[in-house]
Amino acid sequence: MEDETFDETSEGSSVGAAQRVFHALSSAPRRKILAYLSASGLTAGEIADRFNMSKPAVSQHLSILETAGLIRREKQGQFVHYSLIENNLVNTLNGFVQEVCPVGRPIKKESQARARAKELP
Amino acid sequence: MEDETFDETSEGSSVGAAQRVFHALSSAPRRKILAYLSASGLTAGEIADRFNMSKPAVSQHLSILETAGLIRREKQGQFVHYSLIENNLVNTLNGFVQEVCPVGRPIKKESQARARAKELP
DNA sequence: TCATTAATTAAGCAATTACCTAATTATCTT
């Protein structure tokens, strides 16, 4: 009973990095924010304008995404500019897939298949 | 205001497939279950034995993973055998990364880097 | 058939989440 291999509490801090990333991604509004930021950096206000949600609510989502290391916050005067940090997202998801799926096979193949599908309409 | 592009409610059913997968992955115990199943199929009881949690609690986690299409349930006599469905996991995560990160670059490169790192100790 | 084992469903509860409005902080403009 009780194998600690995947127990994230043994990652140092009581909440692991992977846990933070996966939790951040579990919310539709937060994934939507990431999608917006994939096109270009935006201020907090510009992001909030795209949602039917109060600014403080959006601010909270931004904070969760930032804590997860998925976005970066830069204060510019009275504005706060947010932008995507791609590495953490890719590393975490890829690392997880590598862990769960037989090595080598999964992502590379998929990625290639998708790339091909996009090129041949 | 209100762009529907990423609104998952427009995916047909009121909760989208991506939402179910990401929600399923947001729980450490559930990710742990996936990791166990990546090595071999297991019965509900064998899985529950690996946790400090009641059997019903584990059963619920299994049900969430099954609904997300990440694992498969097969009744064999009085036992229920669970096993991994890799495709859905890989497709969903990869699709999301493709959406959020500049096309082509992210996952293939990462995957190769990781594969290399594993081969050269 | 009756007891045993595997697993799930049901009912209930403490803790957390996801939002809201109001208040606060910081910056810019005049």
Added chain:
DNA sequence: AAGATAATTAGGTAATTGCTTAATTAATGA
């Protein structure tokens, strides 16, 4: 310095989560 704007923090609440124990369903074996 006063007023406007951008954003966050603070405080509160309804709904949801993540577990628990007890009850139920289903299959096995004496």
